[in-house]
Amino acid sequence: MSDVTGGAAGVRDWWEAVCVVGLVGTDRRPVPEPPRWAVPAREDGTPPTRLLDAAALGSAWLAAGAVPGRGSAPDPAPAETRPEAGQRARQLLDVLLVQPPGGTAHQQLLLRTWLRACATAGRRVPHDALTAVIALARSHPGLRPPLREAAGERGAWLARLDPTLTWWHGPGEEPASPAPGTALADDPVVRWAAAGSADRTERLRRLRAADPVLARELLRTSWSAEPARVRAEQLATLVVGLGPDDEDLLEPALDDRAAGVREVAQDLLDRLPGSARAARMAERLRPLLSVSGTLRRTVRVDLPDEPDVRGVRDGLGPAPARTSVRGHHLRRIVRGAPVDTWTAVTGLDPRALFGAVRDEELRALLHAAVVAQGERRPEWVRVAFAVDPAPALVPLLPPGEQQAAVERVLTAGGPAGLEGAVGLFTVLPGPWSPETSERVVRALRAGRGGAAALAGARDVLAERLHPAAGPQLRSWANHDSTADVHRRSLAALAAAVSTRHAVLDAFSGEQP
Amino acid sequence: MMSAMTRWTHQRVLDAAPDAASVSSARALARPGPWSDTGATEHLLWGRCQGSGRTPYQVSIDLDGPAYRCSCPSRKFPCKHALALLLLWSGGGDVAAVSEPSDFAGEWAAARAGRVAAAAAAPAKAAPDPEARARRVEERVATMTAGLEEFGLWLADLVRGGTAAARSRDASYWDGAAARLVDGQCPALAADVRDAGSAAHRREDWNEHLLRRAGRWWTIVGAWGRREDLSADHRADLRTALGWAYATEEVRGADEVTDRWLVLGSHRSDDGRLQEQRTWFRGLDTGETLVVLDFAGGGQPLPVAQLTGAVVEATLARYPGSAPRRALLVDDPVPLPDADLPAPAGVGLVDGLDAAARLRAGAPLVRRVPLLLDDVRVGVDDVVDADGRALRLVAGRDPWPVLAATGGRPTRCFGEWEDDAFRPLAVHLEDRWAACE
Structure with a gap:
């Protein structure tokens, strides 16, 4: 003043x-x-x-x-611990901010790529670019997590000063009492106790991916006191990183007074083939299974009888409207019983078993059970994928086999329908090899509605395609039969793919 | 001379376009569908283009200039409609060649031709008739005197009724006074009055602020009455404050100085009608600080800003008046990229303010003083020295780019001390200058 x-x-x-x-x-x-x-x-x-x-x-x-007069300026920012991004990376960042290749459609993805690569390389955003990136992150929440990682000390300092950047610290973490910075406020248990219900659910979602054990222990401290809807939402967060240790929270939840909570517990226990409920479901399945025929063996399954009280508790309750009660119970039993029950009873290996299940509906049930339980059963997943290449199975395959498995499907003419193709690309982890990229583009182009499917898969393609697919994309864009709107998005995609690689390349020499 | 038969080439049309986006928009319109009443003579091309609105846009193009006019609101120049018409015509499209232009095109072309002719005739008047010139000056002085007398009465009414009453009046109160000052040929004072009306609603300290402005206006009115007694510098300051512009030909060649100049910083503003760019230059040999003003209106772009921190060799011609003096660039500055020159030293915040006080005490109409401050920290609301002494920063600026650049550490900072607040324009970081805006 x-x-x-x-x-x-x-x-x-x-x-x-x-x-x-x-x-x-x-x-x-x-x-x-x-x-x-x-x-x-x-x-x-x-x-x-x-x-x-x-x-x-x-x-x-x-x-x-x-x-x-007298006045004040903020205390200076702490010294940076990481060097700023190199010159080439900086130039690319300027381009992404001012004139993103491929237009604004791909700007966020390319910026996310830049920020992640920057953080991975142990570098940080140059100071003079910080406010521009922050401005974009204000309107695009997807940029915030990678920005936090790459913003360096200066970025975190700005976020503490600017009262409009509360999102920087995540929901509920900013106006903490006791005063932020004290050891007590940094204790997650204290912060948990001070947080509201909705806030806790959001915290659980984030924490579960990083530290499943801590998330479960925090959930345990307050869960039973929450309202029914919140209990169901919070319990459902366990789906990330679900493991046998979660059973002692899930098993009692089968007795919850709210049906919504009981259903969440049943669905999650379906995914734990080692659980006590899975063993009870196996007990129910075993007497229903039988094998007939000697040369052409056929597996049959009988419908279950009326369940007892324990069965109702495990999920064998009333059926949805207009479906058979016993059919509904059979579906629940097949999904909840460990798939190994089938091989144990019939003496067939998974491949032979799938062949011997001739009833289509039953095969689909078995397939769904593999999808639910497949995490530690690769032999089952392989067989199920060969029977029906459902996108949900790809992440369950051993990482080394995923790419080859999807490519086999693509080479064989692609899955039925374009939606299946897009679904498969979506789960095929990137980055894709040049060969995979070319196959993906070919399969997309061959599929009916080809370019129209691009809209849905735009980010996945831009993020995972290898630039080797660029010429293919451009020739598709320039083809006479391609509509104008698709020409533009194909050209934009090609530009985004090559820029993404330029970004990764710029950081590849800058490992910490 | 261009003839209707020798149409422009496609390339010539593309060269006329302001940017690539305009060309692609124009291509979509370069078909007969949206066009009506098209025509061409040897010198003129025109047509009506049906846009999304009810009334078609009227496009006229003077092929000789070339000059373009269109009734659309686009700030691009030429706009997509003019480009589309040119594309249509250059491609041999169905544009009837007629001898007489349509009404709207003809009127414009006639008015334009008159102006062009007047401009062409101007050099002939370069050896001005001193008598006619003296008469024009006399007329202007009489107009201004009348305008300022009326403004003095308006000021007296303002304080008789009080600022609180004035503040409760609507915008027409201020706009009316400003319009009368424009009629009185005092455009700069008019702009200041118009701005005061909105400042009265914007600022928390509006009463004191308004009285300070009124005091300044009253000083101007009084100084005008005694202009014969003023020093040449003060008379020039007064002329600037009123908005009586100097012709660039008068300035050019009159008081030139050639030096190597450090570009200290620049500031752009846009009041919706007019864009202004101020660029501050520090002469490395003379040590003098000059400011170059550029203006653009009607959608025209400002000249490209000089790079803050660059050193250029240039000749600047100074306008009359007190320091800091306005100047114009006599020719294009030549960058000296390898100039290995130490950054000029600044002063402490207190010394800087002392120097500014001396300048203002000697030239009370000067509103903006350049300050090069050493070891100051630029914060959110204040700029602060090591002892906690501070100047308030101008309102409405974005504080975060400077904070991101400096991290709140002490730096050398260049800025404008404007009325009672500081506007940082550049900070010096280790080995380079960074612009603050």
């Missing part, structure tokens, strides 16, 4: 008196006499001209007589 003290005593008082008269007008108040050091009032003045003379004097005095 700048202020004026002036040499002469009472100048401030005089000016304030002038201001008061100016406010209400010279018709209501007399104009104060000028200070002794100043020019004397003009003889021929009227009250308005005398006030204007005073204002002229005051304005000159304020303009020329200003002295510094």
Whole structure:
């Protein structure tokens, strides 16, 4: 703040008196006499001209007589611990901010790529680009997590100063009491206790991916006191990183007074073939299975009888409208019983078993059970994928086999329908090899509606395609039969793919 | 001379386009469908283009200039409609060659031709008739005197009724006074009055602020009455404050200085009607700081800003008036990329403000003083020295780019001390200058 003290005593008082008269007008108040050091009032003045003379004097005095006031600036930012991104990466960032290749459609993805690559390389966003990236992250929440990783000390410092950047610290973490920065406030248990229900659910979602054990223990401290809807939502967060240790939370939840909570518990226990409920379901399945025929073996399954109380507790309740009760119970039993039950009872290996299940509906049930339980049963997943290449199975395959498995499907003419193709690309982890990329583009182009499917898969394709697919994309874009709107998106995709590689390339020499 | 038969080539049309986007928009319109009443003479091309609105846009193109006019609101120049018409015509499209232009095109062309002819005739008047010139000056002085007398009465009314009453009036109160000042040929003072009306609603300290402005206006009115007694510098300051522009031909060649100049910083503003760009230059040999002003209106772009921190060799011609003086670039500055020159030293915040006070005490109409401050920290609301003494920063600026650049550490900072607030324009980081805006 700048202020004026002036040499002469009472100048401030005089000016304030002038201001008061100016406010209400010279018709209501007399104009104060000028200070002794100043020019004397003009003889021929009227009250308005005398006030204007005073204002002229005051304005000159304020303009020329200003002295510094007291003020504050934030404490300096901590020193950076990481070097800033190299020159080539910086140039690319400028391009992405000002003129993103492929237009704004791919800007976010390319910026995310840049920020992640930057953080991975142990580098940080250059200071002079920070505000531009932050401005984009304000409107695009997807940029926020990678920005937090790559913003360096300067970015975190800005986020602490700017009251509009509360999202930087995540929901609920900013106005913490006790005061932020103290050891107590940093304790997740304390923060958990201070948080509201909705906030807790959001925290669980994030924490579960990073630290499943801590998430479960926090959930345990408060879960039973939450309302039914919140109990169901919070329990459902366990789906990420679900493991045998979660069973002792899920098993009691089968007795919950809310049906919504019981259903979440049943669905999650379907995915734990080692659980006590899975063993109970196996008990129910075993007597229903039988094998007939010697050369052409056929597996049959009988419908279950009326369930007992324990069965109802495990999920064998009323059927949805217009479906058979016993059919519904059979579906629940097949999904909940470990798939190994089938091989144990029939003596067939998974491949032979799938062949011997001739009823289509039953095969689909078995397939769904593999999808639910497949995490530690690769031999089952392989067989099920060969029977029906469902996208959900791809992540369950051993990582080394995923790409080859999808490519086999693509080479064989692609899955039925374009949606299946897009679904498969979506789960095929990137980055894709040049060969895979070319196959993907070929399969997309061959599929009916080809370019129209691009819209849905745009980000996945831009993120995973190898630039080797660029010529193919461009030739597709330039083909006579391609509609204008698709030409543009194909050309944009080709530009985004090559830029993405340029970004990764710029950081590849900058490993920490 | 261009004839209707020798149509422009496609390339010539493309060269006339302001950017690639305009060309692609124009291509979509370069078909007969949206066009009506098209025609061409030897010198003129025109037509009406049906856009999304009810009334078609009227497009006229003076092929000799070339000059373009269109009734659309686009700020691009030429707009896509003019380009589309040119494309249609250059491609041999169905544009009837007629001898007489349509009304709207003809009127414009006639008015334009008159102006062009007047401009062409101007050099002939370069040896001005001193008597006619003196008469024009006399007329202007009389107009301004009348305008300022009326403004003085308006000011007296303002303080008689009080600022609180004035503040409760609507915009027409201020706009009316400003319009009368425009009629009185005092455009700069008019703009200041119009701005004061909105500042009265915007600022928390509006009463004191308004009285300070009124005091300044009253000083101007009084100084005008005694202009014969003023020094040449003060008279020039007064002329600038009123908005009586100097012809660039008068300035050019009159008071030139050639030096190597450091570009200290620049600031752009846009009041919706007019864009302004101020660029501050520091002469490395003379040590003098000059400011170059550029203006653009009607959708025209401003000249490209000089790169903050660059050193250029240039001749600047100074306008009359007190320091800091306005100047114009006599020719294009030549960058000296390898100039290995130490950054000019700044002063402490207190010394800087002292120097500014001396300048203003000697030239009370000067509103903006350049300050090169050493070891200051630019914060969110204040710029602060090591002892916590501070100047308030101008309102409405984005504080974050400077903070991102400096991290709140002490730096050398160049800026404008404007009325009672500081506007940082550049900070010096280790080995380079960074613009703050």
